Amino acid sequence: MTPSSTPAISIDERKFVTALARGLDLLRAFRPGETMLGNRDFVERTGLPKATVNRLAYTLTVLGYLRFDETLGKYALDAGVLSLGFALLSGTDTLELARPHMRTFAREVGAAVSLGCRDGLDMIYLETIRSETALTLGLASGSRLSMLTSSMGRAYLAVLPADARAALLAELKKAAGADGAALVADAQFEIDAFADARCCFSFRAWNDDVNAVAVPFRETRDGRWLVLSCSGPASSMGDEVFRESVAPRLKALACRLGDTA
Known part of the structure; x- marks a missing residue:
C-alpha cells in the first residue's frame, strides 16, 4: 500500500x-x-x-x-469514476441541507465556503461555493487539500481520538518527507488551540495568499466527521478578520448542520 x-x-x-x-x-x-x-x-x-x-x-x-x-x-x-462520485454526493443529505446556507454565507462574507471530508491522507472537497467577489483559488468539488497545511485538515485531525490522531500524524509526517517534522509541528499548534477556539486556522500555510478557517461537525445520520471551511485572499482578509468575524459565523453554521465538537 x-x-x-x-x-x-x-x-x-x-x-x-x-x-x-x-x-x-x-x-x-x-x-x-x-x-x-x-x-x-x-x-x-x-x-x-x-x-x-x-x-x-x-x-x-x-x-x-x-x-x-x-x-x-x-x-x-x-465514466465509472464519475458514477461513483454522483452516488456519493446524491447520498449525502447534509450536502443538500448545507448548500443554501453555504450560498448565503459566501455572499454575506464575500469569500469561498467549502464542505469536505477525509480521503486517505488528504481532505477532499464535496462542495465549494464562492461569492461573486471572492478572489480565491478555483478549487471545486473533488479537489484535494493537504491535511497538514489546510484549515480543513487540521480541524479534522483535532476531533480524532488521541491515539488515532497520533497514528495519522505519523503517516502524514512520513509521507511529507524532509518537510514532515516542520509541517506536523505547525499543524499541531492549531490542533492544540482547537480546545479553546473550537476551530482551526490556516494563515498563508496552504497557499501564500490564502487565509482560512475550518469547523468540524458530525453528520446526524451516520456520525462521520465533515468539515466546513471558509477561505479568502490574505491580502484583503487578514488574520483578525478570520478570527473575529468569519470564525464565529462559521461555527454557528456548523451547529445548524450537525453536532459540533
Whole structure:
C-alpha cells in the first residue's frame, strides 16, 4: 500500500485486499486539473512496479474506470469514476441541507465556503461555493487539500481520538518527507488551540495568499466527521478578520448542520 492510501487504523491482513487498494491508488494519482496520466506517472506517484501498474491500468480500463488514449499513450478517468462520485454526493443529505446556507454565507462574507471530508491522507472537497467577489483559488468539488497545511485538515485531525490522531500524524509526517517534522509541528499548534477556539486556522500555510478557517461537525445520520471551511485572499482578509468575524459565523453554521465538537 502507498502512503496516500494507508489508513491510520489497525489492519486485519486476512481481510485486506492489497490488489484492490493498489487499483484505487491509481485512480487517486490524478490531481485537480489533470486529464491524462501515463504509466510513468502512475509508477512515480504510487511507488508500484511498472508491470503491476500495467495490469491494474488494463483492468480499470476494462471495467470502465479508466480510458486509454492510443494516440497519446496515456489514461484518463472514465465514466465509472464519475458514477461513483454522483452516488456519493446524491447520498449525502447534509450536502443538500448545507448548500443554501453555504450560498448565503459566501455572499454575506464575500469569500469561498467549502464542505469536505477525509480521503486517505488528504481532505477532499464535496462542495465549494464562492461569492461573486471572492478572489480565491478555483478549487471545486473533488479537489484535494493537504491535511497538514489546510484549515480543513487540521480541524479534522483535532476531533480524532488521541491515539488515532497520533497514528495519522505519523503517516502524514512520513509521507511529507524532509518537510514532515516542520509541517506536523505547525499543524499541531492549531490542533492544540482547537480546545479553546473550537476551530482551526490556516494563515498563508496552504497557499501564500490564502487565509482560512475550518469547523468540524458530525453528520446526524451516520456520525462521520465533515468539515466546513471558509477561505479568502490574505491580502484583503487578514488574520483578525478570520478570527473575529468569519470564525464565529462559521461555527454557528456548523451547529445548524450537525453536532459540533
